Amino acid sequence: MLQHAWRSGYLVNVLQTSIDNKDYIAGKLLHAHILRLGLSSHTLLLNRLMELYSKCGHIQPARHLFDQMLQPNIYSWHSLLTAYCKQPQLDNAHKLFLNMPERNTVSWNTLISAFARKTPTRALELYSQMNAHGFSPTHITFASVLSACAGLGEMDCGRVSHASAVKCGLNKNVYVGNALLSLYVKCGCPRDALIAFRELDEPNEVSFTAMMCGLVETDQVEEAFEMFRLIQRSGIRIDSISLSSVLRVCAKGGGSSFGWNGETDRDLPNTQGKQVHGFTIKLGFEGDLHVCNSLLDMYAKNGDMESAELLFGNLSETSTVSWNVMISGFGQNRDKQRAMEYMERMRALGVEPDEVTYINMLAACVKSGDVENGRLIFDSMACPSLISWNAILSGYSQNEEHLEALKLFREMQFQNQQPDRTTLAIILSSCSEIGFVECGVQVHATSFKCVCPGDIYIASGLIGMYLKCGRIEAAVHIFDGLTQADIVCWNALITGLSYNSLDKEAFTYFQRMLQIGMLPNEFSFATTLSCCTKLSSLSQGRQVHDLIIKDGYANDVVVGSTLIDMYSKCGDVDGARVQFDMMPYKNTITWNEMINGYAQNGRGDEAIFLYEDMIYSEGKPDAVTFIAALTACSHSGLVDLGLKIFNSMQQQYGLNPLADHYTCIIDCLGRAARFSEIEELVDKMPCKNDSLVWEVLLSSCRIHGNVILARRAAEELIRLNPKNSAPYVLLANMYTSLGRWDDTKEIRAAMLERQVTKDPGFSWG
Template sequence: METKTTYLASLLQTCIDKKAHLAGKLIHAHMLRSRLSDDTFLSNRLIEFYAKCNAIDASRRLFDQMPKRDIYTWNAILGAYCKASELEDAHVLFAEMPERNIVSWNTLISALTRNGFEQKALGVYYRMSREGFVPTHFTLASVLSACGALVDVECGRRCHGISIKIGLDNNIYVGNALLGMYAKCRCIGDAIQAFGDVPEPNEVSFTAMMGGLADSDQVNEAFRLFRLMLRNRIHVDSVSLSSVLGVCSRGGCGEFGLHDSNDVLSSDVHGQQVHCLTIKHGFESDLHLNNSLLDMYAKNGNMDSAEMIFVNMPEVSVVSWNVMIAGYGQKSQSSKAIEYLQRMQYHGFEPDEITYVNMLVACIKSGDIEAGRQMFDGMSSPSLSSWNTILSGYSQNENHKEAVKLFREMQFRSVHPDRTTLAIILSSLAGMMLLEGGRQVHAVSQKAVFRTDIYLASGLIGMYSKCGKVEMAKRIFDRIAELDIVCWNSMMAGLSLNSLDKEAFTFFKKMREKGMFPSQFSYATVLSCCAKLSSLSQGRQVHSQIAREGYMNDAFVGSALIDMYSKCGDVDAARWVFDMMLGKNTVTWNEMIHGYAQNGCGDEAVLLYEDMIGSGEKPDGITFVAVLTACSHSGLVDTGIKIFNSMQQEHGVEPLVDHYTCIIDSLGRAGRLHEAEVLIDKMPCKYDPIIWEVLLSSCRVYADVSLARRAAEELFHLDPQNSAPYVLLANIYSSLGRWDDAKAVRELMSYNQVVKDPGYSWIEHKNGMQAFMVDDNGRMVDDEVVVVNDGMSCSSG
């Protein structure tokens, strides 16, 4: 009998391994005929067999019919429920168990972690510890996975300590789980140490470590780790290849092939190399890996390659369609995104929440916010991600009023905001200068779990700064326990926005002293301070730091450098920076043209504008303001008119009030006042006060009293508190000896309680920056001399 039992057990194991449902049922029938159904050992195997074949009801019937059950029986049925993800029944069964061993606890903890109930998994683990059970490597692997998902690094550290205490810290499963936990908790230093402590790291170790490095924006290090993985001949599977493709989709510039590590290749080239590896290892049919390839090409903007992958995939999923829709959305091609949505539905795939979010992004990126709103309104129950996407669309398009209105509707529908929602609405409230609304959002964040959230704190700093409440912004900044670069940047930008450039420099210095590496935005902000303070010496020092830290080819920083040099009068240095930049965009070209305009180099500005057109860069409204300003300041009237006329005809840019102002100024400087008046009368925006103020200034130069009177009267009506028209008109009368008329204008100015602001001048010298102004009694007053930031000088303004 014992031999027969062993033989049947062996057959059942084969059925379990191969999921041979019919053969297993025949063995069960044979057991019933042979009166072996009461054998606990065989019945336990049968429960496992039915569970493996997803026949949970059959497992339970067999369990209920068993006359004798042991701990293995209970563990088998518990495992069956856990495998079927019927966790409520598993909990009930677990509570009914007459005895439990470590397998029982591990089974339930593992199932809870796998199914997203990480907090419950930790609760079961704590209970297991209280009952005196010592965790195994399986226990710790599951618990550490739960800690990573919950970003509970403190619990993870305690588990780390336990693993050392019981001698499991060198176990490969525990080691991989530890580095995965630290990586998910963004403790990258601990993750690197955990990786180093793994005696023989495998593909799981390398994959987890690469993911952690990429998530912390250490893309080059992730590439180097993959190169090390290949060098050490670690087995490369589809998961590790998907992970490194995720790194490629984030960008980076470290070569991981066999070339020199100093070669700088694009992420797309890296991705193509990994693509070759997927073919070499025979993974062309792996759906998950193909989706990763699609995602990599789409995020790098290479939609032609993404299309090629997509059409050749043996099978596609909803994820595949979503990636293609997202890719075209990021390239602002909403029509292609809509085409893929229609094709997706035609082929029988049901769009999910991510599909609609991607479509919303596509509409918003394409500037079609109304189409996005229609899609949003068509959703029966929009998710929080959808709300955030449409709110972000309105905020980015500066339709702050609609964003606030939609946020209120979100509250009426009882949709609870998250940190992203609150940050978006803070941006809109700041844009509308709605301080009271910002305070209310601040109060909500204090009541919710976002009290210490640095992402939201940065938004609050920006909101209070834009509303002029710098002291409140400082208080929030000072309360943040662990400051990141975004918070520092927000505080510096807020100070600069409120003309506190001296303090902005102080913050920049403190940031460096704290070991924080400045970002592109940090440098752009501090360069803006140099420009506003006309401090060329400070700007040059910042330029040196930028060069040392490798930001010279960044278009954002380069544009700020050009602006700083131009405003400080060193236009040759600005042009040198421009010529040295590898990656120029429209903003870069605009800054250099504007720099020439500021420094009276009209011919150079026009030549650069022509070079811009010749390079294929598309000019925008700001480009034309810059080049038309240059023409105006340099007397290139006819050239300016020719460029103005080409705006809409050749480049599709609608002239706005700023462009008309430049032409009016140009005509006025040349004494062609009649042409300027005729143009104003034809303009769609002739009731803008700037237009008339520019014309009035020209009338003063050419003593055209009649036109000056008309311009001044328009300004009295359009901008009653502006002192400029009173002063200019009075000066015109004075210059012509018409003293009674001049006196009448000044009396009118006094009657209307209009006050002229005093003049304010700057002088930079070796000890700092000194400012001079004239008080109401005509006396010269000097402001304080300020020295900041390692000898860099600036004024308090």
């Protein structure tokens, strides 16, 4: 008997060594030895053998052994349950669980944890059953359940579980606390995450890392940096995961210097990232591939490809991820050529590109505007994923090749590739741009199969498409059918109604939005102000202005520029100037609106003073700036200044004058009867096929009686549109006013010969 016990004890120890080493062959030999010794009924030995088989990933021998056991105990059942859960064969695990003669908290926790990782909904169901059977949850139960809630985004269920953990006194347990952090972070509740973090008695590196990730996901970059500083001060071991997380923060940008190297200059490019890089070397992580890939990603996302290349060149080991990060980085920086070079180098070194490589290369082509090469890469993919389809479709749409996008979408359907909400949004945008409502209707029908009915992301695209195509009733019907429209849907409706000149209706929907408590954003205000402008309703515009101040959008450059435009076009140019002077930041559009406001309200001198202020303050004038300035010169008789500004376009700013600029300067010179200078301009202007230029010239010639140049302008207009009666009539009237009756007859004869009929006049009387 003693010898029997000694042998079994010895075999248990040997089996433990095999388990630790995952030595399957040794286990098989020991199994045979146990059978020869007649120890096949020894439960402890068989449990150890089952553990060995499951550790080595051989579930069938473990199950066979279990089925042969004469007296399996709770440990036997748990051993096989754990093996099924690790595989994971969850259906088999659940069947075994249901057949267990005896269950305890460990049994429930093992199954709940496994389902939490793979099927969170089932994990929550099991948790409910565990409570119903009267088992008390442990810290492992709560950690698994909270993880399941985080995966499903089940905030309400998570809060209930949090309350239960508090009741059981387990909320301060580090595992439960970390699961709570993850839940609140993933559900976008940073304040709750911070409370859970502060409740932890001994937060570990997982706690700090989860908190840091949560802060960066909600764009609280400075707070995320502060969390990393706190890790250092707390003396907690900084591992590769913590470093990779803080590098993600650095990739977001913002924040102040860590001050490790005495640097405090916030204007230094990528200061924080470089400091973390130095810190990784100090901690000995320069050889850690995961950290190095995070460093590459950080440099690439900050546009510092020079540092990324230097680091990449010094890596002792690279992976497909490393190459993909470099290709993606060059693509983000619109350097398609360098991205292509890295892909070729990758292949030359025997590293096989994966799907991510092709997607990154495809994105590089699309961002560079090279959709043709992007399509070649797409066509080279054996089985392109949905991400690849969306990337190439987006490329066509952004490059305004909308018909190509629609053709490819049809091909996508033929290949039975299911679109998602991103695909449908891209195609709806293309349908909107070319007014292809029939295709938009087909996409609408497809959306019922591919996404949930009432999906607000698709709804906003549909509303925009129908309104752009003039299908107002359809757009309103979709909007009214939404159970809960978001701000994007409201903006799409208001903008679309305004686009269709239904500005009163658009303003009414803006009021409805306010009534239900939906907060407008900068786009809502800008569109509504444009409605007020088109309605010439200064009183409504002022009411919207009051709301803008109340909601804190007064300093927004887009809203501010639209306010200036509204006040100017409603005749209150002084009110526009007050708004202009109050804006802390002004872009080119802001300056243009104010200059144009003065010009259109007959205050040319002030427009020019403001134009000169813009130049003096190093503003960058664009084509619109010069149209506004030249219009001001024309309306105020500032001819020489107008010529100076016109000539400066190309000489100082490298801008080629467009037809509108020639129209303005010709109008300016024509008002002053400086026709010799006009002739010089029209001889060398590239826009001889623009009718408006000749119409303005003909009008000036008629006022000042310049018959020769008037005849030339009329002939050009007739060349551009032989059936247009206006130039014939204007020239004939000019001859009549000068008493040149023969010339008048000649013009009328030409009209009869060419079968040009004068448009009938209309009386308002």
